[in-house]
Amino acid sequence: MSSSWWRKNEGLSKIFLELGLGQLVSFDLAIMQFTSSLAATQVDAPLTLSLSTYLLLAVVYGSIMLYRRQKLLVPWYWYVLLAFVDVHGNYLGNVLSYSCLGLVLLSDAGVGGGGGSKPILGDFLVIAGSFFYAMSNVGEEFCVKKKDRIEVIAMIGLFGMLVTVAEIPVLERKTLESMNWSTGLISAYAGYAVSSFLFYTIVPFVLQISGTTLFNLSLLTSDMWAVAVRTFIYKQKVDWLYYLAFVLVVLGIFIYSKTEKDADSNSVLEEASHSPEYCLIDEENSSPGNEFLTSPRN
Template identity: 50%
Template sequence: MFFAYLALALVFGSILLYRRRRLLVSWYWYLLLGIVDVQGNYLVNKAYQYSSITSVTLLDCWTIAWVLVLTRVFLGTRYSLLQLFGAALCILGLGLVLLSDAGVGGGGGSKPLLGDILVIGGTVFYAISNVGEEFCVKKKDLVEVVSMIGLYGSLVSVVEISIFERQSIESITWSTELVLAFVGYALSCFAFCTFAPSVLKMSGAAMFNLALLTSDMWAVVVRILIYNQQVDRLYYLAFAIVVVGLVIYSKNEKEPEVVHAIEDGNLTHYQVLNNGSAVSPEESLTS
């Protein structure tokens, strides 16, 4: 992920420097976003070492459950009973994945349960990152958010690489295929991190993670066609339950009633109008 973060910092940071204006959000909020984003990516990527690609991608949907909790607590978003029911179905489906990886269905990987735990831990950080990024891109500047996450993400990555992964890097036997794999991964992550904030700005963290469900089907295709591995029936059942839960949730999604903004280290309350825009109490009085 270091190369992806570095690319984001160089590309979007150059645009930010060209504008020559002060940051709209305090630097320490971006540092926090960078830290949690790096932890989420680290844990999920580490999980591929122990679990199968289908387990990792499907369990990644746990992010939705954490997003529901975080947006309710920190952004004041209210969810209907049907939305909560849909989320519960998703968790039930993901539970089947854990059941399969525990040995009932023969989950893939050397230590599938450890891999599953790493993924679930990573989704907690993903959720924090998504909610924080959603807030910043909706209330502030998209280029600033992406460039700062790239900057602090690269700095945090360097620190953690030197602490946890130095021996692993030293033991790498470099080859053309491995270099191309690194480059391909960095480019794909750069593209993902470039477009993700726009989706968060338009649709929010919850719908963003719902849309990511399509990656699960690609994971099944890759596992069967490229790795020549069989997918247990429980995966298909789990995927079907998750899809039903996500459809129920998305059909009953509504705009949050209250949004809290962070300005200069303080919280400012915004009242959401019928057209979806937000104004502060001071602006409503002057208007």
């Protein structure tokens, strides 16, 4: 009964699949932000943090590429550009995650506070990070829809690793020299590496089936998931409006997805009705010799 209902409502089931995967990515992003903030409390080295992710991606998906022994479907220099914007989007995101999550927690606890010491610089970093993320998402969506998903992830991992290795000695050398590796720091790095590996693994699939717009809309709930994670770990209280906001955001994403699917279906039908094959069949059915095809039997 339930399986037949899902088959009859294939469009609706696809929407639920997209919503579920979108929220899975959003929750995983919240875990990434949480683990990166834990690492930032002990050492400020966002590039080194991202290096663990790119290294894991290069090893796992690069091994699959070597096993396939196939040529690249996209020129390597495009992957260098894609990896560059991805690395710097992650860099700015990791720099801002600690301070942004701290402000979220302060607002949840009802603690007042002034603005940042450099609000203009903070706004610029947010805009720059959003720009890099947007470029990365659009480029990744194009590659996974037109080419091979495994290749895209492997090349982002490989060239992302090379970009971070080239920039770490310039930006984080002094920080690494004074770094004290503790159990908590290693755990934070490991948690970030695993969660970000899952993020990069799931995101291309989500982009392939839903697109960049719906993907970015799904990420609107990541801050709410971050608050839920903090609440679960630190037993902090959250105002009920957060739950209401979460429901409203998910409902809005559902309405957008449903409207988009209906618009796509209508456009497909309209294109089909104007196709030469459809017009030819319509002319044949309306010809004088074919009245019996459409007239009812006596």
